[in-house]
Amino acid sequence: MSRFQRTLIGLFCAAVALWLVAPTLIIVPISFAEKKSLAFPPDGFSLQWYANLIRNPEWSNSILNSLQIAAIVSVVATVIGTLAAIGIARMKPRGGGVIRAILITPMIVPGVVMAIGIYAVYLDHQLVGSLTGYVAAHSMLAIPFVIIAVGASLSVFDTRLETAAASLGASRITTFFTITLPLIAPGVLSGLLFAFVTSFDEVIVALFINSPSRKTLPVQIFASMTRDSDPTVAAVGTLIFLLTSFIIAAGLWFGTRRRRA
Amino acid sequence: MRDLISIRRNPVLLTVPAVLLLLVALGYPLAQVVLRSFTDPQPGLDNYIWFFSRPVNLTVFWRTFEVSAWVTLLCLILGYPYAWMMTAVGPRMRMLMILCVLVPFWVSGVVRTLAWVILLQDSGVINRVIMALGFEKLRLIRTQTGVIIGMTQVLLPFMIMPLYAVMRGIDLRLVQAAQSLGARPALSFLQIYLPLSLPGILGGAVIVFILGLGFxxxxxxxxxxxxTMLSTLAQQQVLQQLNWGRGGAMGVILLVSTLLLLAVAARFTRRRYQIAGGSK
Structure with a gap:
């Protein structure tokens, strides 16, 4: 390939990278707008929309709800998903493959179809707007990410280490906590982060099962966007963007550390 | 202690909590959707007959496929060179390119769509640039074009990752061998590199298309x-019209389309591997 062609493709890729990242960044200046408008570029500078996030209970409550749900979901999904990933790894390839395929189905079922069904069931069992309801639905959605992340760690895990520990007299539980878990910890940790983000960002199911007293942040953002041009959505979007970037950077850092170890 | 021994013999027991949660939180709800589509308000195929007899519904149905097809094609055109470049650059540059793909992948879809609303609105940035260049104002928001632009950006990471995963494993010596035997670069690309990257193209295209259908x-x-796309229509039937049967039928149609596509793709991939004589 000639130098010219390579430069051409390089420029094309730079444009693609820009198109992937830049549009989202436009919300940052808008979050500092002075007037209540989503026009770009914004006039003036103010922090009122950030203040609004704390002062307005609609926003602050939905943020707290989302954080609470995501925190519980990340623990529940990580525990259940890690157990499942270990089970799959120890099963015979054929059976393990089937179970894995079944557990990953939430990734391919269209969101609205799930949401309608979950809403129907929750209405029948008074679970609409309940913490249990959110946690069950979001954990189900997050488990595939945990299984994939932990599964990747387990695929490079040498099971002879467990045999060695057992032959030296360690019990199954001791072996798990002192040998297996530390070695697959990077996978478990990235699974935990993915589970948190999955729950924190989930909107379709939450749109159906929310109640006025318990709304999640994405639902609040969606409602605000369909209602008016309130730059508070840009302020909260900026914060989510920073938080997510931070979490991914942490995830990548742990990922590369594992390879070096 | 006996429980632990049985876990050791039957590792499938470890997957029981996950499978149970899946059955309760997904299997049972999906069964309800299917059930209601056939029984609400009365047993029979009424909801499906209604869906396929209304031109409005069929328009939305085809539009859903059309939009997904456009988005898949655009993602492939944008993602293929990008994924190739990721295999051709040094580790530092590659990390930066991966980051550019991953950050939007995990930044909430709602927030990214918000950015597109701001960019595409009638008095938005894109329209102002267009008018400054002396062209007519374009209607972008609340049009199919706007939806395709936004969806392509949100779904592009799902195309790039499988492409990159496959391209990373392609042995470039095969391309060099073809060229050393006199094949021009274009020919060696078409005959060697492109067929080898086909599993990635197929994998990425299937994921993007399926996610697009359900957007x-x-x-x-x-x-x-x-x-309007099928998902929105189904949501309106349930939440606004309180018509569970019709909404359920739309959901089932969406789900069946998705599963059929997956089945076709799975078959196609298997056959390709056989032709290629792959060992996997």
């Missing part, structure tokens, strides 16, 4: 009544 947020916020 809800982006079409709901960027599209208007003239750009």
């Amino acid at each position: 809800y947020i982006t079409p709901a916020l960027l599209g208007g009544p003239r750009a």
